[in-house]
Amino acid sequence: NAGVTQTPKFRILKIGQSMTLQCTQDMNHNYMYWYRQDPGMGLKLIYYSVGAGITDKGEVPNGYNVSRSTTEDFPLRLELAAPSQTSVYFCASSYSGGGTDTQYFGPGTRLTVL
Amino acid sequence: ELKVEQNPLFLSMQEGKNYTIYCNYSTTSDRLYWYRQDPGKSLESLFVLLSNGAVKQEGRLMASLDTKARLSTLHITAAVHDLSATYFCAVDLTPYGQNFVFGPGTRLSVLP
Secondary structure, three states, X not given: OOOEEEEOOEEEEOOOOOEEEEEEEOOOOOEEEEEEEOOOOOEEEEEEEEEOOEEEEXXXXXXXXXXXXXXXXXXXXXXXXXXXXXXXXXXXXXXXXXXXXXXXXXXXXXXXXX | OOOEEEEOOEEEEEOOOOEEEEEEEOOOXXXXXEEEXXXXXXXXXXXXXXXXXXXXXXXXXXXXXXXXXXXXXXXXXXXXXXXXXXXXXXXXXXXXXXXXXXXXXXXXXXXX
């Protein structure tokens, strides 16, 4: 199993540009998450999904959109990029949301907005 | 608003020494998670603590949870250089793992 994969690994955007961060998991996990990690900080939840077709906002959803058309994929869309969105973005997944299940994280996408 | 705090934020310790990292959270939760992150890398799950009094151990690391005190500890025994990393605790606000709140992390450096 590849686990959780993310593309691209690095990206530089200009202010106002848009892009989609890709996330795929091959573990048949129901739950998927997007986090951002600012330098020296913990992770903040952007959006999450409990299954295909179901998404909801986390702590910091402004400026982002998500969709979940399949169990495997959970892309994150940035519209009108701003310098405040410079961060490292992590996608994660878990089989269910509770109990002993932990989240498995992808390698991250480092995004810089200039 | 839930706050998750960690203490200390930075820790430099010598090999062979013991130390404890503390994680306090401000609202009721029965589940707490510990993760490790190496520089420039992703997060790796260490422990899942599901109830009051839960204790988990793996190698030189031991984690415990006191839900009444809203406190978790990560104890390091006889530290080695390979334990150098940033350690995060995270609290699940919901019963179904839908809203994790992470602490700011404790950056641990183990010196020879």
